[in-house]
Amino acid sequence: MNQDYIKVDPWSIIEEGFDAKQVKSSESLFSLGNGAMGQRANFEEEYTGETFQGSYIAGVYYPDKTRVGWWKNGYPEYFAKVLNAPNWIGIEVLINEELVDLNTCKSVREFKRELNMREGWYQRSFTALLQNGVEISVRSTRFLSLDIDAVGAIKYEITPLNQDVEVIIAPYLDSGITNEDSNWDDKFWNTTNVDSEGSQAFIEAHTMKTNFATCTFMEAKLFYKGSPVEMKPHLKKTDSLIGLSYKQKVEKGEPFTLHKFGGYTVSRDHKESELVQVAKDALFSATTLGYEGLLQKQKEAWAKIWEMSDITINGDVKAQQGIRFNIFQLNQTYLGKDSRLNIGPKGFTGEKYGGSTYWDTEAYCLPFYMATKNQQVAWSLLEYRYNHLEKAIENAQKLGFKNGAALYPMVTMNGEECHNEWEITFEEIHRNGAISFAIYNYHRYTGDYSYIPKMGLEVLIGIARFWHQRVNFSEDKQQYVMLGVTGPNEYENNVNNNWYTSYLAKWCIDYTLEQLEIVKEICPKDYARIISKTNLTITETDDWAKVAGNIYFPYSEKHEVFLQQDGFLDKEMIKVEDLDKSDRPINQKWSWDRILRSPYIKQADVLQGFYFFEDHFSKESLEKHFDFYEPFTVHESSLSPCVHSIQAAKLDRMDQAYTFYLRTSRLDLDDYNKEVEEGLHITSMAGTWMSIVEGFGGMRILNNQLCFTPRIPKQWESYAFKINFRNQIITVTVSGQYTSFEITEGKELSIQVNDKPVSLIPGKVVQA
Amino acid sequence: MNQDYIKVDPWSIIEEGFDAKQVKSSESLFSLGNGAMGQRANFEEEYTGETFQGSYIAGVYYPDKTRVGWWKNGYPEYFAKVLNAPNWIGIEVLINEELVDLNTCKSVREFKRELNMREGWYQRSFTALLQNGVEISVRSTRFLSLDIDAVGAIKYEITPLNQDVEVIIAPYLDSGITNEDSNWDDKFWNTTNVDSEGSQAFIEAHTMKTNFATCTFMEAKLFYKGSPVEMKPHLKKTDSLIGLSYKQKVEKGEPFTLHKFGGYTVSRDHKESELVQVAKDALFSATTLGYEGLLQKQKEAWAKIWEMSDITINGDVKAQQGIRFNIFQLNQTYLGKDSRLNIGPKGFTGEKYGGSTYWDTEAYCLPFYMATKNQQVAWSLLEYRYNHLEKAIENAQKLGFKNGAALYPMVTMNGEECHNEWEITFEEIHRNGAISFAIYNYHRYTGDYSYIPKMGLEVLIGIARFWHQRVNFSEDKQQYVMLGVTGPNEYENNVNNNWYTSYLAKWCIDYTLEQLEIVKEICPKDYARIISKTNLTITETDDWAKVAGNIYFPYSEKHEVFLQQDGFLDKEMIKVEDLDKSDRPINQKWSWDRILRSPYIKQADVLQGFYFFEDHFSKESLEKHFDFYEPFTVHESSLSPCVHSIQAAKLDRMDQAYTFYLRTSRLDLDDYNKEVEEGLHITSMAGTWMSIVEGFGGMRILNNQLCFTPRIPKQWESYAFKINFRNQIITVTVSGQYTSFEITEGKELSIQVNDKPVSLIPGKVVQA
Known part of the structure; x- marks a missing residue:
């Protein structure tokens, strides 16, 4: 446990004491989001220490020009990435002309952060002794409104402790921001207008290339000794920054308070010409409610979410805190209101993994949203892929596939492929199967068949076509083989006949053929429309059936297990427990080639198939496969322990199931992978939920x-x-x-x- | 044939007529080199059209910070690359104040280039009508002296054709140059001193990081109407440029001539503090001989080279020109005087392929140098690798190998790995075997055993250790297997049991064990020294023997051939001739994953083994393998046709052998791969030589x-x-x-x- 500085509490994440080394980690852990926007827990006031600045607007991205060492045919030219958006939380604070900066002040005490998950707000408080001898206490509380999701609010209170002082407080907006992971140091934002009106300010900026127009806005309200003060701000303005500066004599022991309302309006949702007006409307709604009124609404909205999605654990506060943190973050990231959005692996907590949507959504997140939200949310997730079907067909065409075959991207923002590592981009094609599986899973869980005739069947056909073209007939084996793939275990690349991928391919074809029959029977009009649109012929479906009926699966008679891929048994089969500790984690200690030729499994591969298709195999067979593969599994993906936890539970191995559960539920809180400063593992959090509901x-x-x-x-x-x-x-x-x-x-x-x-x-x- | 603008001639490469689109290609084809330095055939005078500027100093490189899309453990942090060096050939020419520039003048006629391979010089002549109405003819001849290899000479003659004019001619040096393939646009050169002395000028500059100090120098001599003229130059000087400007009234029809001597002295060969003095000494030697005297020496030196290495072909001038171009370029690139140098795939003709040394040297170039030079040259090539043994051991350590195992780099300048594509860097390990093979080949050809006890045995031991550790025992097969390799056919990546690599590994161990016995017998002192230095034990060599005696080779009983790797027969076996033309070349038309899972072979793989170890296999077996693999070979590597030509000749298929020969001998002259503007394929030129001598x-x-x-x-x-x-x-x-x-x-x-x-x-x- 590396994050012992986080206090154990059933409903809150609490940090006590200031340590500059923990700032970036805490910026991730205390992140806020409301589905429409999000931000890392950056300080409002100046901070010159190490920090990773991040504000994000859902669905606003930038196609950065791809940078690779050696170009391979088929790589996408651009790599859409999550974009750091203009900062609206900034507040410059001067006390007797000294800038408040926790990195330069004489001392900091009573530093505390609290992320209140029950009510959906984040508070930070501290007492700082400045260089000029003034001691102040500061308490800043903020939240991103679930009620008015363009708006967030900050209550920033300053109290001088040892003398009367002059405070200058300057809330500002700043569009002069950068991405840490920019490939070519391009400028991502173009600021077109910087303006203010009384206590309100606006920055209009649009993203380069994608041309998303945004208005970043704020309004300031000031209070002294608990009462509103009307002041005229002094204006600070540059090409990409606007600040409203207020000066106030503050007596020792008296609080001077700023309520800052801010946020974004975006051309994804409004006409570009109306963004400022919509911003003003949002500010009007928010300020009419006032900070406390808006916070009250926030508490009610979160109460409603918890009412439906809470998991309580008695007798283990750490586990309780862990599962709530997971559920809280999933709800901060995605609320299913907008089918153009999806669940990025880092949510609104960091930039990593560029694009937003992975197969994580279908394989791990869908069950959580199906069971804790109304059906429309899961439908939105499925519709997202339906809306990308044309792009998936184009993507397959780029790789030489024909006739409407669809390959969904490994990573995407808008349906286009955003990943550029050949062994993944071109070969980790099992992601395609997860999309068909999600359609099946949605029907299985909700009982709602309507998605399939309306949208799903077209997706299924595109995917079946892909698999049919992706195999080839081996004269040698007299069976269909699938060469050159990467399975879920990314510690193998470019293998032949990965069992999981081949099994999924066969299932996708069988399931599609089955759905074609059902839709033909019960929705003949939809059937006719789809057949006409896709030009599907009997010859083609007969060919599919031929492939599905004769696909090769590597199998070991000796071990009575399906083999992860051809040649797996040629490896040097030393179990993980027999490795020297200094070799772990292998992804940090070993060179890539050594990892690849080792038997070690990054995350469930064959066992992922046994999870999806549990009813196809006996418990005895699951046990054989679990006992064969788990000892070689290093679980160096955040998506691995949950599947193993579920299966260990099924095999009545509760100790093992619990161990796996712990790894998944407090992955970020305890920073198992020593990378929490880059952001949280949002999608694997859904796996934690599965471990409890499906596992235990x-x-x-x-x-x-x-x-x-x-x-x-x-x-x-x-x-x-x-x-x-x-x-x-x-x-x-x-x-x-x-x-x-x-x-x-x-x-x-x-x-x-x-x-x-x-x-x-x-x-x-x-x-x- | 795409380069029809090159005239067919037995001894010269000739271009007639000016076409701006051909400038970059011709800059490659007319490149000069003398083993110590080289340069593309850039114009001396200003040229504002498309050009690829390149001057290179042997062994002077820069470790550019590696840039990749996704970092893999084990990648080198820096990638040494061939460095564009300060330009000493530049001559600014003004006629009545108009800058001569073939891109902006009114017209160019009688443009001609000639690369005289027999005598080792390059001449360019043209008549240009300037914007100001003056017509001039220019003839520029230059060469890089084999005799004084720090020096090159240019004779630049200007004759006004239609009026008397004022000529300003300003020979200059310029260290403000860049690399086209810089990863981060770093500055590679730091200029420390720019100076002149009468008609001489000097720029001292050192490379960043590697700190190679260089003095780039020149001296100007002027002649009017055939007689020397003494003039005081006007000085032009900046931080990184120095020019000596001479003004002369020139009568219509009279030649005004500049002899420019220039070149480099380098801290690789001299004390840094003496570089200017050594430069002056070199200039003294050169100017004492004078331009004509130095040119005479050049002709004699080249006559001597041709005397030994010429190949004459009667009845086919194109073939004659082709083979001489190959021999000429090999001799321009490497002369074996310095065992710190080697043969870069582009020689001194371009930047591509960053580092200078590939396995091409051992597998393709060594035979040429053994047969056309004295034995010391081949020894130097072997010694180069001996000198890099420590680095090869470090390189293997980085990948987890132990106990003195050596893995030579895929690409290198100084022994460190300079390649960063995991499937090649870490997996194309057969290169290691080529180094052992070269030791064997040197002894076989020269009969000189002395290299082995002196240096070679240590190299052999390091390499044998690598192979011994690189295999693992397959419980399933009860044999040693080699997983996760890339063979010479780079259209397969990360395969298991590549026959060529495994066969080479076995041979390396067997050969090393054999040499250990011989050295023990005939050079007991060397033996004792080496055993002590390497800590080699009987247990270890017994283990080697166990591996070599039981290594797995994939074999097809049905086809009676060794299989390129496991699973080769699962592929869709459509022959190259049955592919649609629009699919070729597949490396431009197909996505990378499709190439990988296809049966198509980039260059000889199994057949490379049959070339190396021809005496291990019957002619019938060769024929079976040739007939099995050649139909799937696309020859998209410049190193492929020569090996096939040799084997087709052996099988008495002379038409096929000749077809392959043609592809290799005029690869650059006819620009088969449409990339000659990036530089020439120097190492494959040695393959052309092999096609004639070993093939025909x-x-x-x-x-x-x-x-x-x-x-x-x-x-x-x-x-x-x-x-x-x-x-x-x-x-x-x-x-x-x-x-x-x-x-x-x-x-x-x-x-x-x-x-x-x-x-x-x-x-x-x-x-x-």
């Missing part, structure tokens, strides 16, 4: 019915979670003694618990 | 004896080459009717021709 709770949908096989780690007294299953809200409480179920919304429901039928009636707690 | 001539060393199996393409009347075999100079002439041999230097020699013994006596022409 054993939730499944089998034969169209909700089923549970509850288990509990011996370290816990009890835990409880809620799910929205087909518009019934069900609370599940698991203790060592019993499991109880309660429908809090909805009608009667028949479920299975440990393979036995149980009837749930609204309002009644049923033990099973 | 069938030269081999078998059982310590020189052997020939001569053949001749039906397109040729006869051809002749010379070789230095163990200090006997033998001329071999092959015609359709007979082959004749003559020893021009040396004593009696018994050789084999078509498997029959033939005795050669000095001075006597023997027909066989």
Whole structure:
């Protein structure tokens, strides 16, 4: 545990004491987001120490020109990346003409940060002794409104402790910002207008190339001794910065307070010409409510989210804090209001992983959003890919595929590929299968078939076409083989016949053929439209069936397991536990070639297939595969432990399941990978949720019915979670003694618990 | 043939007519070099059109910070690259105050370039009508002296054709130059002193980081109407440029001539403090001889080179020009005087391929230098690698190898790895074997064993150790396997059990064990020294033997061929001839993943092994392998056709052999790959030489004896080459009717021709 400076608390993340070395890590951990925008926990006032500045607007990106060592045909020319947006939180503070800067003041004491997850706000307070001898205490509270999602609010209170002083406080906007991960040090923003009106200020700027127009705005309200003060600001203005400077004599012990309202309006949602007006409207709404009124709304909105998505754990506060942190961050990142948005691996907490959407969304995040939100949210995630289908077809064409075959990108912002490492970009094609699987999973969980005839079937056809073209017939094997792929285990590159990818390919084709029959039967009009649009012929589907029926899967008779890929058994099979500690983590200690030829697995690969298609294999077979592969798995991806936790639970290995759970739930809080300063691992947080609900709770949908096989780690007294299953809200409480179920919304429901039928009636707690 | 503008001539490369689009290509084709320095055929006078400026000093490089898309552990942090050096050829010319610039003048006629390969000079002449109405003719001749290799000379003659004019001629030096392929636009040169003394000028500059100090120097001599003129120059001087400007009234029809002597002295060869003095000494020697005297020496030196290395072809002027161009460029690039130098793939003709030394040196260039130079030159090439042994051991350590295992770099300047593409840098390890093979080949050809006990055995041990550690034991196969390699065919990456690499590895170990026994026997002192230095134990060599005796080679019983790697037969085996033309070349038309999973071979892979170890396999087996692999070979490497030409000749398929020969011999002259403007393919030129001598001539060393199996393409009347075999100079002439041999230097020699013994006596022409 490297982050012991974070206090354990069930509802808050708390840091006490100032340590400059922790600033960047805390900037990640205390990040705020409201689905529409987000920001790292950068200080409002000047800070000349090490910091990683980041404000982000959902869906606003920049296509940076690709930079590689050696160009390979097929690389995308541009790499869309998350863009650091103009800063609206900045507040310059001078006390008797000395700039407040925690890096240069004489001393800092009583430094504390709190991220209140229950209510959705972040507070920082400290007492600083300045070079000029003045001691001040500062308390800054801020939140990004869920209610008016263009707006955030800051309450910044300064109290001189040892003398009367002159305070100059200057809230400002700044569009002269850069990205840390820029490839060519291009300028990403072009500022077109910097303006103020009384206590309001506006910066209009648009992104280069993508031309997203934005208005970054703010309004300042000042209070002295608790009462509003009307002051005329002194204006500070440059090409890309505007500040409103207020001067006030402040008596010792009296608080001088700024309420700063700020945020963005964006041309994604409004006409460019109206951005300033929309900003003014938002400020009007926010200031009418006032800081406290807006905060009250914030608390109510978060209460509603928690009401549906909270997981409680009794008897383990660390675990409680961990799971809530995960749920909180997922809700800060994506709320499903806008099908153009998706879930970036770092959310609004950093720049890394350039583009925003990975297969993480379909494989890990969808179950969380299906179970804790209304159905429309999951639909939005599926619709996102439907809207990118044309681009996926273009992407496949660039790689030589024909006839409407679709390859979804490894990483994307707008449907275009944004990744440039050949072994991943061109070869980690299993991502395509996860998109078909998500369609299946959505139907399985929600029972809603309407997505498939409306949108899903076209996606399924494009993907099936891809797989059909991607295999080739091996004369030698007299079977179809899939050469040159990278599986989920990225510690292997360019392998032949990766079992997971081939199995998924076969399943995608089979499932698509099945859905074609169903849609033909029940939605003949949709069927006719889709057949006509895609030019699908019987010859083609017959060819698909031929491939799906005769695809090669590497298998070891001796070990009775499917092999991760051809040649896996040629490796030097030393188990992870027999490696010297100095060799771990191998991704830091070993050269890349050594990693590649080793048997070590970065994240579930064959076992990912056993997770997706659990019902295709017996528990005995799962056990054989788990026992064969887990000992070689180094879990150096944040997405690995959750799948293993779920499977260990299924195999009744609760100690192991719990160990895996711990790694996933406090990955960032405890900074296992020593990289939290770059941002949080948002998508893997959904895996944590799965570990509890699907792993410990054993939730499944089998034969169209909700089923549970509850288990509990011996370290816990009890835990409880809620799910929205087909518009019934069900609370599940698991203790060592019993499991109880309660429908809090909805009608009667028949479920299975440990393979036995149980009837749930609204309002009644049923033990099973 | 894309370069039809180059005239066919047996001894010269000639361009007639000015075409701005051809300037960059011609700058490559007409490049000059003398082993110590070189330069592209840039114009001396101002040229504002498209040009690629390049002057290079042998062994002077810069470690540019590596730039990659995604960093992989083990990548070198710096990438040494060939450095564009200060320009000493520049001459500014003003006619009645108008700057002569072929890009802006009214018209250019009678533009001609000639590279006289027999005598080693380059001449350019033209008549230009300037904007101001003056017509001038210019003739510029230059060469880089083989005699005083710090010095080059230019004779620049200007004759006004239609009126008397005022000429200002300003020879200059310029260190304000850049590299086209800089990664971060770093400044590579720091100029410390710019100075002049009468008609001499000097710029002292050193490279950043590597701190090579250089003095770039020049001296000007002027002649009017054929007589020397003494003039005081007007000085032009900046931080990084110095020019000596001379003004002269020139009558219509009279030549005004500048002799410019220039070049470099370098801290690699002299004390930094003496560089200016050494430069003055060199200028004194050069100017004492004078331009004509120095040119006379140049002709004599080249005559001597041709005397030994010329190949004559009767009945095919294009082929004659092609082979001479190859031989000429090899001699311009490397003369074997300095074992710190080597043969860069682009020689002194461009920047590409950053570092200078590839496995090309050992696999392709060594035979040429062994047979056309004295033995010391080949020794220097071997010594180069011996001197880099420590760095090769460090390089292996970085990748996790232990105990003195050595991995020579893929690309290097100073022994450090300079390549950063994981599938090549870390995996194209067969290069290591080529270095052992070169040691064997040197002994086989020269009969000189002394290199092995003195230096070679240590290299062999380091390499054997690498192979021993690089394989692992497959429990499944009960054999040693080599996973995750890239063979010579770079259209496959990260494959298992590449036959060529594994076979070479086995051979390296066997050969090293054999040499250990021999050195122990015949040089016990050296043996003791080496064993002590390397800590080699019996246990270790026993382990080596175990690996070499049980290494796995993929083999197809059905096809009776060794397989290029595991899984090769799973590919979709469509022959190259059945591909659509629009698919070729695949490296331009296909995405990288598609290339990788295709069966197409970039350059000889299994067949490279059959070339190296020809005596291990029957001709029938060669034929089977040739017929199996050649149809899938796209020859998209300049190193591919020569090996195929040699083997086709051996199989008596002379038409095919000749076709391959043509592709290799005029690769640059005819610009097959449409990239000659980036520089010439120097190392593959040695392959051309091999195609004639080993391919058509069938030269081999078998059982310590020189052997020939001569053949001749039906397109040729006869051809002749010379070789230095163990200090006997033998001329071999092959015609359709007979082959004749003559020893021009040396004593009696018994050789084999078509498997029959033939005795050669000095001075006597023997027909066989």
